[in-house]
Amino acid sequence: MSTERTFTVDGARLSGTLTDPTGDLPVVVFAHGSGSGRFSPRNRYVAELLHDVGLGTLLFDLLVPEEEGDRRLVFDIPLLSARLCEVTAQLRDSAPSIAYFGASTGAAAALHAAAQRDANISSIVSRGGRPDLAGSRLSAVRAPTLLLVGSLDTVVIRLNQQAEELLECEHELVIVPGATHLFEEPGTLEIVADHARNWFVEHELKP
Structure with a gap:
């Protein structure tokens, strides 16, 4: 069952769509x-495949519409992380077990947020992410982390390899053959979803 939710964070009203999990599986x-958001076809496709195994999802926007054109905010990882932490806190009552799926700068925000001492995030998946932008916070991440990068996205592969060296948690870097940054090639996004749902289920955190 999906419901529309609004999260108020420091005066910003962030809209989202929450789909409940089955049993004790995480949201x-x-x-x-x-350049992405909760209506992104790629993210909605991945979310639908996660629903197939009973995982819940929350697709929401880290920025309000009037902020999205400001490139400084798009790359303001501490701001995005703080908003993600607050939304996570507001979600706790209805979803004790929470995981993160981050893309591009959103992956950096997810890792930055998960580095909080009391974050209690079950696992993280980064799709074509920029984990390097989380900087020194990477060493404080405790949630098992899966980094997915397209084989043709060579610059981002190097940035993920650099970030991987700073991660002290359980982690894995998977290169998806024939994929570019947005995983638009036939079958590549399905590979991402397969890896993601297996990672989330395998690392389920019991409340």
């Missing part, structure tokens, strides 16, 4: 990057 909170 996967999507942290979108630049």
Whole structure:
């Protein structure tokens, strides 16, 4: 069952769509990057495949519409992370077990947020993400982290490899053959979804 939710964070009203999980499976909170949002066909496709195994999802926007054109805010990782932390806190009563799915700069925000001492995030998946933008916070992440990058996205592969060296938690870097940054090639986004749902289920955190 999906419901529309509004989260108020420091005066900003962030809209989202929450789909409940089955049983004790986590709610996967999507942290979108630049040029993306809760109506992104790619993210909605991944979310639907996560629903197939009983995972819940929250697709919401980290920025309000009037902020989305400001590139400084798109790359303001502490701001995005703080908003993600607050939304996570507001979600706790109805979803004790929470995971993160981050794309582009949203992946950096997810890792930055998960580095909080009391974050209690079950697992993280980064799709074509910029984990390097989380900087020194990477070493404080405790949630098992899966980094997914397209084989043709060579610059982002290097940035993920650099970030991987700073991660001290359980982690894995998977290169998806034949995929570019947005995973628009036939079958590549399905591979992402398969890896993601397996990672989330395998690392389910019991409340």
